[in-house]
Amino acid sequence: MAKKRISIKDIAKLAGVSSPTVSRALHGDGRMSSATRNRIIQLANEIGYTPSLVARGLVTQRSHCVGLVVPTFADPFHSEVAQGIEEEARRHHYSLFLASTGVDPARELAVVRTMHGRQVDGIIVSASRVGNQYAELLHDTGLPIVLINAHVAGNNIHSIYHDDYKGGCQLVDHLIERGYRRIAYIGNKRGGQIDVERRRAWIDTLHAARLPAALAVNGPNGRLQGGSIAAEQLLPQAQTLWGAPPQAIYCYNDTMAIGAMAVLRQQGLRIPTDVALTGFDDIDVAAFLEPPLTTLRQPRHKMGVEAMKALLTLINEESNPVPPQATIMQGELIIRHSA
């Protein structure tokens, strides 16, 4: 079944010209009689010619592909970021390689290596677990890389990230303003630096208000189950510590918050009357829950677009290298009814 690809040569033969002529005709390049040009173009359409971007990339050393590396597809946050990236990529006639890492650093490295083998022009890594190591890769290969939401020390690599610390402070401040004092944290064991930042916001803000950051539980992952499991562990601990449930729970992200909500309801606790709850990210469903979730909105789509723009700049300016630059984006506190 595998028809042989029809190539530039085939149409050259048919048109009675040489292959470079065909190439030029199709590119609108160079000066040539519009007679032959039209004839060639017409011919190409007739026999259904599709240029091989692979071969082209091999000679131009530009594949017009970029790699996108995410922890998992099944996360609404990354999906939306990816959507932004893809839009911007398509706008510039770039294709996307996609790979997931499963939050496994080794796999992340392997994936990036494969992408390099695929001759991608650049790579975007979201929520990297090995951020620092890219400096070396960058040095060795010159492969443009942009990191999304990886707080990398040293700051020697392009990155664009959300100000989680500040966002977390806004969230916790809001809880304090509402009068809650026993504020617990549900963290994500696999959240890496992101978890660190959000947790730090919690600790610092509570301390600033002379409140204790006394109770935190880490879920095994950042998904729904992760939130449920954390909540199940949290409640008895609160009972031991305070003789009562926490007045508020500040969650690692919206998804875990949803997982926690289910457990709270199951235990007969009402939200926010008995326990208030906040999320992080403002994923789409957040507004549709009962009660609607108070959270911190990350400009996910825009972050994707900006990351892709930054990458394209790196790709096109490789003659005069742009110094590594960290773009930090601000979120927005979204107050709904869960807290």
Place this chain on the structure above:
Amino acid sequence: MAKKRISIKDIAKLAGVSSPTVSRALHGDGRMSSATRNRIIQLANEIGYTPSLVARGLVTQRSHCVGLVVPTFADPFHSEVAQGIEEEARRHHYSLFLASTGVDPARELAVVRTMHGRQVDGIIVSASRVGNQYAELLHDTGLPIVLINAHVAGNNIHSIYHDDYKGGCQLVDHLIERGYRRIAYIGNKRGGQIDVERRRAWIDTLHAARLPAALAVNGPNGRLQGGSIAAEQLLPQAQTLWGAPPQAIYCYNDTMAIGAMAVLRQQGLRIPTDVALTGFDDIDVAAFLEPPLTTLRQPRHKMGVEAMKALLTLINEESNPVPPQATIMQGELIIRHSA
């Protein structure tokens, strides 16, 4: 900054051998002194050689890439399918090109064309809007294609899809068994053939029970807002028709059901006491809602895996072409508390 790629030749020069020798050494191919082989492999690692899969693909005519085409990333259903596809792809050392169509047939065609130009070995299209047209493409290019959840007439193309009709019947049957009689449908204007199947199940099942399929409203899309908008239109129409809300609403998918739930609550209607509700797909959050959503579980992950397996078979058996085949998968009725 763009370091020139280090190639097989570079390491040949360093090892004092010819490039074919290096190629063979790296492939474990042919017979050769394990001394030189080891030396070459070591050398390759030292200088950080990464083979160009592009060049390799050009000569072997096999890129080890497949294209994945989805309507949008921001849909939990497709995300999970994609996850399955990616896992199976990685298992076979295949990379994934990803593109979204935005449910635009023209863009879908353009995207597939680009993928062909990228020399992908095959393509998986999820929820295609132009299913029939692939037969022609297949005929012209011999490019293996597998369709997911595109009910294509004529059945002349490989596809794997979920039995939406049967699933829909189960759902509506369940509603009838629970004693609901005024059962409305919230459809998806952009749902294409999928909407047709699910709607048909609703109509047929109601008729079989001598109940009228009297009220259906289409949301503008299959997302949360789509569900909300549909519900807002549905309620007054039900009032006109029945002088009361519907007793149950059978929704196009879980996401729209969530959108509808929010509206129902807003209008003071309790679920399922006042209005029962069903979804479709069993996306992850479905079980975590209040109330947990009764729905029909599609084996999303497995569908992805199976699609990729089917595609790989097509790719590897292209000498003796496999006849087009439709694999139909059965879902599972998940009864929770919303109906």
Place this chain on the structure above:
DNA sequence: CTGTTAGCGCGTTCAT
């Protein structure tokens, strides 16, 4: 205006 030559990086014959 167009054809010739060369080469991107690799794998695959053939020779040796």
Place this chain on the structure above:
DNA sequence: ATGAACGCGCTAACAG
């Protein structure tokens, strides 16, 4: 056991 030559499909550099 290894090297020389060729070609995958395309574009870039020169010729003419």
